[in-house]
Amino acid sequence: MDQRETTRLLRQVASGEVGVDDAVQRLRQAPFEDLGFAKLDLHRGLRQGIPEVVYGSGKTPEQIRAITAALLAAGQHAVLITRLETDAAAELEAGLDTGMGLEYFPEARIAVAGTMPPPDGMGRIVIATGGTSDQPVAEEAAITAQALGNEIVRLYDVGVAGLHRLLSHTDEIMDASVIIVLAGMEGALASVVAGLADCPVIAVPTSVGYGASYSGLAALLSMLNSCASGVSVVNIDNGFGAGYLASMINHMGVAK
Structure with missing residues (x-):
C-alpha cells in the first residue's frame, strides 16, 4: 500500500x-507479509x-511468482521485476493467474506485472548513451523509470567520438x-552532457570497452572525477538504480 492508496x-x-x-483490516496486513x-x-x-521492487536474479520462477502474486493481492498496481532472464520470464508468465498481466522487456531484463502507470512526473527524463553497446543498461533505466510513472526520451549512440550527434539534440x-547518461570506455559523455544541461545528471558507467577499461572501472573513475558540476554516479551497469533515482527527482513536489 503506497501513499496514494x-x-x-x-x-x-x-x-x-x-x-x-x-x-483497519486492510492496514493490519502491514508492515510485512511473511512467505517463509x-x-x-x-x-x-x-x-x-x-x-517494493523484486530482484529476479538468484530467485526461482516459483519464488518470483509467489512474491509477485502477494504484492498484487496486497494492492500494489504494478510490480517491477529486475534482472529477469528470458526463460524465467516465460515460466513466470505461464504460472501467473489470468488477468494479472505480465509484460517482459528482454533487452532490459525487466518484467512488469500488473498495470504500467501513466506518466505523472513533473517533466521528462532523458536517457543518453555513448554507444549502441550501452543500450541494454539504458533500457533497464528506461523501463524502470517508465514503470515508476515517468515520460522517457531516448538519445542512443550520441557518444563523444562524434560530438555532432549529441549537439543535434x-x-x-x-x-x-533529469538526464541519465550511460557510457563505457572512458565515460566522458557524462561531463559533456552536464556542461550543456541545467538539471541533475545521473551517470551510469557501463562495462563496455577494451582491456584497460577494466569492465567499467575506468568509466566509473572518470565519472566520479567529472569536471562539470551536477553529476551524481551510480554503480557499474546499475541502470535500475539510475532509473529509480531519476524518478525520485522527477516526482519532487508532485502531489501525492
Whole structure:
C-alpha cells in the first residue's frame, strides 16, 4: 500500500464508503507479509513513495511468482521485476493467474506485472548513451523509470567520438528535468552532457570497452572525477538504480 492508496482509503472512511473495521483490516496486513522464503515490505510505498521492487536474479520462477502474486493481492498496481532472464520470464508468465498481466522487456531484463502507470512526473527524463553497446543498461533505466510513472526520451549512440550527434539534440537536453547518461570506455559523455544541461545528471558507467577499461572501472573513475558540476554516479551497469533515482527527482513536489 503506497501513499496514494492509503490517502484514498482514509478518504473513503471519511465519506462512509469504507467502514472503519474494513479499513483497519486492510492496514493490519502491514508492515510485512511473511512467505517463509521472503518477507514482503508492504509499507515501503507508504514510507518511500515507491513500493517494493523484486530482484529476479538468484530467485526461482516459483519464488518470483509467489512474491509477485502477494504484492498484487496486497494492492500494489504494478510490480517491477529486475534482472529477469528470458526463460524465467516465460515460466513466470505461464504460472501467473489470468488477468494479472505480465509484460517482459528482454533487452532490459525487466518484467512488469500488473498495470504500467501513466506518466505523472513533473517533466521528462532523458536517457543518453555513448554507444549502441550501452543500450541494454539504458533500457533497464528506461523501463524502470517508465514503470515508476515517468515520460522517457531516448538519445542512443550520441557518444563523444562524434560530438555532432549529441549537439543535434540540445533541445531535448535543455528541456529535461533529469538526464541519465550511460557510457563505457572512458565515460566522458557524462561531463559533456552536464556542461550543456541545467538539471541533475545521473551517470551510469557501463562495462563496455577494451582491456584497460577494466569492465567499467575506468568509466566509473572518470565519472566520479567529472569536471562539470551536477553529476551524481551510480554503480557499474546499475541502470535500475539510475532509473529509480531519476524518478525520485522527477516526482519532487508532485502531489501525492
